[in-house]
Amino acid sequence: MGDTPRRMKIKFSVPSDPRYLCVVRGAIGSLSALIGWDESECRAIVLAVDEALTNVIRHAYHNRTDRLMELECEESADGLEITLLDNGDAADRSKICTREIGCDQPGGLGTHIIKTVMDRVAYEESPEGNRFVASKQFRKTT
């Protein structure tokens, strides 16, 4: 028997229809709580993942509801890793921007949330499509 711990990995194949988002939110919230984050942090992680999916629906698939998003959420040795794949239009990296604090314009909120919540965020183009990768490290507080 090896000592390597088994870790949770959830794979979703999510239609690009907003009515499925609540299913993903429920699972991510439960996984985040199981890893050890508190209620506030779990809410933030759920929000960041939801914002990533929402960005794909809006910007890659232009609100079409008949496309697919492949989401993987994996418990890692030190936290959580998220990978999201889509086959829509590639993100224009020059337009992926965050907001200024206190800004009263509605745009860029989702990207700002993702970058604030997650420790590492990357947008890549791959043979399988557009790939969004993010991770968050679990830090114990005593």
Add this chain to the structure above:
Amino acid sequence: MKISIRDVGAAKVVEVEGEVDLGSSPDLRRILFEILPTVRKLALNLGAIRYIDSSGIAILIEVLKQSQRLKNEFVLFGLSPAVQEVFRLTHVVRIFQVFPTEQEALETS
């Protein structure tokens, strides 16, 4: 998401319950934009919101800006923990008038 509306004097109080996300936020936007020109003050109760994403926050900002153009009031009260979390992450709380209770939200002008 459930939305209910009631008259309180010259104001309308809009109660939102449940989850505000990409799927439900257009309904919230439509209702708030319909009500806004008809009242002196629109007070939005955010106490029963279990989830709100950036599309919901963007709508609140849009409504606020429209209220400024119309020179009427748009105020928020009873922020749930989910709303407080998103406001904290996006730093938008400072642009809104936010009150703990409905009474306080309706008293100020």
